[in-house]
Amino acid sequence: MNSETMLMMLIALPFAGACLAALFPPNARNAETWAAALVTLGAVVLSASLFPAVATGTPVRLNIEWLPTLGLSFSLRMDGFAWLFSMLVTCIGFLVVIYSRYYMSPDDAIPRFYAFFLAFMGAMLGIILSGNLILLVVFWELTSIISFMLIGYWYQKADARDGARMSLTITGVGGLGLLAGVLLIGHIVGSYDLDAVLDSGDLIRSHPLYVPAICLVLLGAFTKSAQFPFHFWLPNAMAAPTPVSAFLHSATMVKAGVFLMARLWPVLGGTYEWFWLTGFAGAASLLLGAYFAIFQRDIKGLLAYSTISHLGLITLLLSLGSPLGAVAAIFHMMNHATFKASLFMAAGIIDHESGTRDMQKLGGLFKLMPYTATLAMVASAAMAGVPLLNGFLSKEMFFAEAIETHADSILDTAAPYVAVIASAFAVTYSIRFIHAVFFGERPADLPREPHEPPFLMRLPIQLLVLACLVIGIIPAITVGSFLHIAVVSVLGADTPAYSLAVWHGLTVPLGMSVIALIGGALLYVLLRHYLAHCEEGPPYFRRLKGQRIFERVLVFVSWRFARLVEATLGTRRMQQQLRLLVAVSLVAAAIPFYNSNFGLGLFELGQIDIPFALLWVIGIACAVGAAHQAKFHRLVALILLGGAGVVTCITFVWLSAPDLAVTQLLVEIVTAVLILLGLRWLPKRWEDTELGRAPISTKLRRGRDLLVAAVAGLGMTLLSYAVMTRPSPDTISGFFLRKAYEEGGGRNVVNVILVDFRGFDTFGEITVLGIVALTVFALFRRFRPAPDTIESPEQQRIQAATDEERSDRITGQTVSDYLLVPSVIMQWLFPVIIVFAAYLFLRGHDLPGGGFAAGVAMSAAFILQYLAAGTVWVEDRLRILPVNWIGLGLLIAGCVGIGSWVFGYPFLTSYSQYIDLPVIGEIPAATAILFDLGVFSLVVGATVLMLIVFAHQSIRRLRAAKISTTTIEEVA
Amino acid sequence: MIELTLALGIGFLVGSGIWLLQRPRTYQVIVGLSLISYGVNLFIFSMSRPRSNMAPVVTSGTVDPAAYADPLPQSLVLTAIVIGFATTALFLVVLLVSRGLTGSDHVDGREPN
Structure with missing residues (x-):
């Protein structure tokens, strides 16, 4: 297996594992753990076996084109730094999987947990291995979304939901910022490829867009790494199950931010702006995180603030712009992940065994769980920076950097003091954690009786603590070479000389360490009693809660501000909305008119085609008449509308568009029938006030509407006249005309375009038609007629009354014989129209x-039957099943399309030939005809379905009327 | 002069439609939308610089595109007619259901104060 394949597999394996894990039954906890452990172990082996390839110094690359036109490719790239990180992610992932087996309760939804866990691992590996910045952002967003799922894993708890939502909001906003920043970088460099970006450091730093770009990229990094002032989501994310915190909030997700900063450090870093932005955020997080951590009651809260503080340290190191600082940052990323993951797991054990994480309630657990206590003590010592542990080494490097002067400023001068104070705080909270939990009085009222956890639950912590010790004692031998390839891959030729050793002699950093250790221990002694009883939160800052501010902002933006905007700019009135829409389109259309010097073109009063002009005099009269009559005389308006439609139709005939004319005419008929069926349900309205008596405000409103309408009409006239009097540019129509018969096998070019050249569009269109028909059907199931329309129409009532008065007539006879002769003719027309449709x-x-056209004609045949004989009569004799016609039509059209795959051609490629049938003669037999058959069937189904549901309402009315009369009788 | 006649026709169809679009009753709006769709269909069709007696039904052999009307706007309009019918039907249902549910045929679903 070559390295490219292994790289691909390393990304694909966790995602495949996630899909697999989701399929397990809910109670298969052991099988699930086995599967997840194998997947993660496989990822560990894959990353480990990539080391020889990476160690050569050239990154392993894999490039798959994705959207090459946008400069986006699925490219993976593993250099030393990425290798080190992927080892870290996969190893800790593997350990956490084992740990989770014992932590998670059998009642939890285990498949969901492991599925998201593995998917998260895949997304994190994606960030690490992306060789393209856009791809990196995609994986970055993926980690935000999956972490939302994992933090909110116990979604029945309110704090889990809130924590999840907050982390998603903040990291999501950061992700958007990062995307914008990456687009800016891509714009500057001209490529999103990571190698190209890493080669253009000078170009980016000297570009005017440099500052916006780093602000946006850092927004992404700070939110992800919980840096001040975006730090507050991390403590709230502690509502997640502890294995999630151990994985996401120590080793992986929060590390993505500092990873990105380190990755782009050679390109973006080293400037004054970078120094101030990252230096300030880093120093503030370092100091405030450590200070806040001291005063937490919840163990996980303490660890969360400690994580903020340690990530602040890394950010501060990266702000300095010195290569040695970058070395220390990379080293500390590794060390922090090791001890923090083990501490989170220890916290989980304590919670699991005793039932609480409150340090004021816990105490004296050393006697009950000595192994766990010892492991936690070693890990905390590493967190505090005690010598002979890995935390000490990177902290020592940090001190050494802090006392160097990099950029002469207040921040730089303050750095050594900030460093020492923060380290002292770290010592204090580490001691507090150990002392409060494992020593002192053993409380009597613990929810559970604590004892040592199973061996395998402790094993991951043991391994990690062992790593802390080994690295802490013999760093150069154990991790020296791995760290070196990581550092070289980031810094390249600038790699400084550094030494990984425990003892550097009596140096200033050693002195600072000693001060911090002693100071921190003294501080704990002073604060001990206060901490044992204090309320939650640090003094002075207790009231200043980032969370509260965040919620206020959210409420303002999503509620008050939105309401304000809605109240001032919005309207619920349809007329105003439509008017606005028309006004905007008018302005949008007027701008090009104005900009490109609109001229009417050649205005020649040549030969006037008098019949055509007369035709349009009628058409215009119909249109204006329909507009005038639509309020009080609906039927008149409908007839006039039909008149305008017929004029349109004749225009199509006149101007060489026979297909349009046929379709327009048929659609015209069906539309008129539909609206006629609907008219019955509208309220009666009489012309009561004359226009002259309308109030002045109404007149003004009408005047304004008329003006808008007139301007729109004039605009359309000018626009279409201008287009028609200019010569046509060269379009693709010539191609269609030339190839229609030759390749489409049809002479009617319009039809060939529809069913062959643009068959896919037609396929989409008939799908839409089918959906609309089903929607009409579904909507009518909810139709309840208004009370005043339930009664039968006036005319029918008069006719029924006549029947009752006359003794020789049966009630209802006149109504049933209504229009008898036309009815009979319409019934006879049924086969005629079907033949006509077949002919069409x-x-x-x-x-x-x-x-x-054939489909609409065919549906007219059906609706005529309804009109002639009534719904009940037709449905007793004819089962139409329009939904089946729709389904059949889509199926035929789809199968014809897929059929061309069988012969190795793209979807909907057609084949044509003429065949000679007896009697009928030579007929064209293109596969496009079959496709057209699908179109036909669907149009019949859709049109008939719509017509029938309208027609059916007459039956519903009877039913509704019956119900209302029975209720009236009951009341009486 | 066919151009001017057709352009005037389109203008009046769209203008009448826009007037109706701003009216308060749903039935006025549906008539208005139908008028606008005639106007817009004719407008798209007019992009082919229409002439009489040039229907795009070709004969066998070599085809001279200049001898036929432009078939592309025609196929666009053909689909537009059918989809226009579907949306008219959809709007009609919404109109009737809204009238049934709210008891009013005002576009806002309630009578103005």
């Missing part, structure tokens, strides 16, 4: 006609 369909490919 068959000639469609060569002559005007086709599936659309």
